Amino acid sequence: MSDYDEEFDAEREFDDVEEDSVEAKVWQLLLLINPGDEETALQQFADYREASAELEPDELVPIELIGRVIDWRSGFIVDEHDLRSLIQAIDELASRFSLSVDWNGDPDDDEFFDDMDAAELFSIAYDRLAEFGYTLWAWETDGDGVAGWMTLTRDVEPLRELASALHINLRLGSQVS
Known part of the structure; x- marks a missing residue:
């Protein structure tokens, strides 16, 4: 898979995020803590989504996952x-x-x-x-x-x-x- 295909897949996956969902808020937060670096925010968001998919909805604590995906980067x-x-x-x-x-x-x-x-x-x-x-x-x-x-x-x-x-x-x- 080319870099373009991977980027396209990541963007397409993001298209299904509801505007007022927790995921949308996490995305907005990642953009704010990565000013001018949307690529890093996108990678962290993909990591967040992957980690959150492994949890039951009642186990999801957004800041815990955010902390893991940004640690020592953002x-x-x-x-x-x-x-x-x-x-x-x-x-x-x-x-x-x-x-x-x-x-x-x-x-x-x-x-x-x-x-x-x-x-x-x-x-x-x-x-x-x-x-x-x-x-x-x-x-x-x-x-x-x-x-x-x-x-x-x-x-x-x-x-x-x-x-x-x-x-x-x-x-x-x-x-x-």
Whole structure:
């Protein structure tokens, strides 16, 4: 099968999504967290659909599947105490848009982490990314993880609406506690 045929099949599969369905909302969310990168959003959507097809409808929790299909590409889930991985994940997201975060210190220095926690790192990154027109978000996970993604700042309200419709407990990166 050629790349064209695969792309056509993926688009044709998407054509059967009802406009107000959970899948349509997931698609819209994936477009927002992959600004300017519809190809990645399409691949993640295909992965989401494949994973959701394996579940019974009452087992489907959209954010759990979204978290899996975007992890380390368009979002992240890390242990809240693993601050180095948190910085690495946020730096990876920022680098997708040719941005870098000034962490107000050197994360390679062990002393940098002495008075730091996940909330402080989210806040620093939120402020730095906002300077470039991006918003860092955090969403609630089960357990001791922290999770997030980025959008263009202009997409704050559409993302809030989608998160609410998908039952995602979402906060601005500056509001992580």
